[in-house]
Amino acid sequence: MLKMIDIHKTFNAGTVNEKKALNGLNLTLEKGDFVAVIGGNGAGKSTMLNALSGVWPVDKGEIIVDGVNITKKVEHQRAPYLGRVFQDPMMGTAANMEIQENLALALRRGQKRTLRWGITEKERREYKELLATLDLGLENRMTTKVGLLSGGQRQALTLLMATLRQPKILLLDEHTAALDPKTAAKVLELSDKIISDNGLTALMVTHNMKDAIKHGNRLIMMNNGQIIFDVKGEEKKNLTVNSLLQKFTEISGSEFANDRMLLSE
Amino acid sequence: MVNIILGAIALGLLWGIMTLGVHLTYRILDVADLTVEGTITTGGAIAAIMITSGINPWLSCLAALGAGLIGGLVTALLHTKLKIPALLSGILTMTACYSINLRIMGKANIPLPSTGSNKVETVFTPVHELMKKLVGEYDDSASAAWFYDIICSKNFSAMLVGILVIIVISVITYWFFGTELGCAIRATGNNQKMVRAQGISTTLMIIICLMLSNGLVALSGAFIAQYQAYADIQMGIGSIVIGLASLIIGEVLIGTKTFKRNLVALAVGAVVYRIIIALVMAAGMAANDLKLFTAITVTLCLSLPLIKDKLNKIVSKRNGEAAVTAEKEG
Ligand SMILES: Nc1ncnc2c1ncn2[C@@H]1O[C@H](COP(=O)(O)OP(=O)(O)OP(=O)(O)O)[C@@H](O)[C@H]1O
Numbered sequence: 047m048l049k050m051i052d053i054h055k056t057f058n059a060g061t062v063n064e065k066k067a068l069n070g071l072n073l074t075l076e077k078g079d080f081v082a083v084i085g086g087n088g089a090g091k092s093t094m095l096n097a098l099s100g101v102w103p104v105d106k107g108e109i110i111v112d113g114v115n116i117t118k119k120v121e122h123q124r125a126p127y128l129g130r131v132f133q134d135p136m137m138g139t140a141a142n143m144e145i146q147e148n149l150a151l152a153l154r155r156g157q158k159r160t161l162r163w164g165i166t167e168k169e170r171r172e173y174k175e176l177l178a179t180l181d182l183g184l185e186n187r188m189t190t191k192v193g194l195l196s197g198g199q200r201q202a203l204t205l206l207m208a209t210l211r212q213p214k215i216l217l218l219d220e221h222t223a224a225l226d227p228k229t230a231a232k233v234l235e236l237s238d239k240i241i242s243d244n245g246l247t248a249l250m251v252t253h254n255m256k257d258a259i260k261h262g263n264r265l266i267m268m269n270n271g272q273i274i275f276d277v278k279g280e281e282k283k284n285l286t287v288n289s290l291l292q293k294f295t296e297i298s299g300s301e302f303a304n305d306r307m308l309l310s311e
Numbered sequence: 312m313v314n315i316i317l318g319a320i321a322l323g324l325l326w327g328i329m330t331l332g333v334h335l336t337y338r339i340l341d342v343a344d345l346t347v348e349g350t351i352t353t354g355g356a357i358a359a360i361m362i363t364s365g366i367n368p369w370l371s372c373l374a375a376l377g378a379g380l381i382g383g384l385v386t387a388l389l390h391t392k393l394k395i396p397a398l399l400s401g402i403l404t405m406t407a408c409y410s411i412n413l414r415i416m417g418k419a420n421i422p423l424p425s426t427g428s429n430k431v432e433t434v435f436t437p438v439h440e441l442m443k444k445l446v447g448e449y450d451d452s453a454s455a456a457w458f459y460d461i462i463c464s465k466n467f468s469a470m471l472v473g474i475l476v477i478i479v480i481s482v483i484t485y486w487f488f489g490t491e492l493g494c495a496i497r498a499t500g501n502n503q504k505m506v507r508a509q510g511i512s513t514t515l516m517i518i519i520c521l522m523l524s525n526g527l528v529a530l531s532g533a534f535i536a537q538y539q540a541y542a543d544i545q546m547g548i549g550s551i552v553i554g555l556a557s558l559i560i561g562e563v564l565i566g567t568k569t570f571k572r573n574l575v576a577l578a579v580g581a582v583v584y585r586i587i588i589a590l591v592m593a594a595g596m597a598a599n600d601l602k603l604f605t606a607i608t609v610t611l612c613l614s615l616p617l618i619k620d621k622l623n624k625i626v627s628k629r630n631g632e633a634a635v636t637a638e639k640e641g
């Protein structure tokens with residue numbers, strides 16, 4: 047489903063702020079893989095997802111999605127393959143537009159925008175049903191401007207938008223980090239449900255080790271712009287926070303450092 | 312007096328097209344585009360030069376619109392391709408427009424007289440003739456003569472044309488921003504990252520929106536030149552502030568609750584602005600002071616939220632507890 051081959055990305059090359067963010071990264075995802083991504087601050091987790099999304103071109107390497115080489119495509123040209131949810135709840139939606147208008151924009155992800163009407167009656171009914179499944183009462187507020195929603199509601203909506211048209215890969219970058227613990231748990235549960243119901247391939251960056259162990263069939267750990275640890279299936283299920291930390295020190299030769307990482311509960 | 316007000320309404324409606332253009336960039340795309348100061352004159356210049364050489368006035372308006380589209384395209388390319396900040400891109404195109412406008416006109420001013428030996432036919436002429444013919448069929452009973460005078464006035468026919476044009480353009484605009492493309496442009500003004508994530512080229516959306524905006528502005532310039540019976544190289548100076556003043560007046564008076572309402576607000580705002588100007592002029596303000604007056608008005612309007620906030624705070628300090636709720640409401 048996805049192949050990232052020998053990806054390099056250096057920011058501010060040739061200046062004092064030079065930063066090698068991706069350093070020969072290799073990653074292969076099978077169809078249906080649900081991968082939790084963990085790693086310390088600045089390990090390159092977000093950079094990996096940005097490289098995949100085409101936020102900027104990579105310096106070196108190839109990205110292949112479902113047999114299509116997308117390395118040279120720019121951000122909006124890659125959208126047909128990707129559903130994205132960002133850490134900042136403001137990032138995923140258009141605040142001054144209605145809930146239903148945001149959904150309509152997302153339903154047409156990757157399609158040409160024509161002079162046909164932007165939202166149809168039939169869609170409206172579908173959105174209403176879909177929103178009802180979120181259990182947030184949004185189905186009765188379809189014409190509310192998204193800017194009036196809470197962070198959690200916006201993230202749930204963004205999640206729905208990202209998967210409204212089934213993506214080849216769903217990218218979640220710490221998408222619950224800005225939410226309060228209760229809302230975060232709810233949104234995470236919803237993500238898990240949407241991914242498993244639709245059999246999606248997904249990459250989920252999280253700062254919560256417990257969540258990373260609990261969700262998904264695979265876990266990768268990043269450090270210095272590379273993947274240093276990659277486990278699947280049974281082996282992954284048997285992981286504990288302690289064994290993960292130990293693994294990190296063992297491989298990287300340093301202490302695990304992430305100011306947002308929840309090491310215990 | 313009636314004639315002055317009629318004139319203000321007519322001119323306001325024609326400026327309303329420009330206000331709508333400003334709305335597309337300032338409110339929908341969320342950029343302040345100064346290109347309009349150049350393209351409004353370009354519109355007037357093209358209409359004037361075509362009309363004086365005997366070309367159909369409506370066709371001339373269409374050509375003006377086309378020129379505006381190109382002006383907007385230039386600014387959009389400077390901004391999106393050369394990465395020059397939007398404000399500066401607009402200033403560059405506006406400045407370039409000055410020379411181009413002079414080239415188009417060949418001189419600083421082209422009169423479009425409706426009488427005399429070199430009179431020309433404008434979009435208002437046929438309507439004016441029609442009105443005169445209609446009234447002519449009735450007997451001027453002395454009691455209603457003033458009424459017939461109004462109907463036969465130039466300002467009345469200009470108002471009719473203005474109403475027709477603003478309605479047609481507003482309806483088209485309403486339709487356009489309901490389409491998939493229109494929605495994508497609106498979203499671009501909100502959140503470009505999200506728009507790209509939906510597979511939409513924000514570059515293309517910015518280009519389209521700036522083009523449409525300046526197309527409308529140039530069209531407005533073409534009508535204004537015909538109404539005031541001349542095109543002048545200076546006619547664009549201060550136009551962005553006039554557009555903003557009209558836009559804000561409309562928003563305050565009519566509101567922005569729905570897009571339909573917002574469109575009405577733009578036309579009403581432009582008309583009210585013109586009536587205010589006509590009144591202060593009638594009250595004796597010198598024409599040269601108008602721009603200062605407008606600038607101050609806009610400044611006040613733009614700082615209104617801040618002033619309101621400050622006032623609320625002062626009140627809440629005085630009233631202590633009772634004002635806490637006022638804060639929340641304000
Ligand atoms: N656009 C950018 N410009 C310059 N430097 C960047 C940019 N994006 C990321 N970096 C740098 O690249 C490195 C990797 O950043 P990245 O955001 O991928 O880390 P991360 O693993 O997501 O960490 P965190 O847990 O803090 O989110 C960091 O040193 C960061 O400062």
Ligand SMILES: [Mg+2]
Binds near residue numbers: 092
């Ligand atoms: Mg990150």
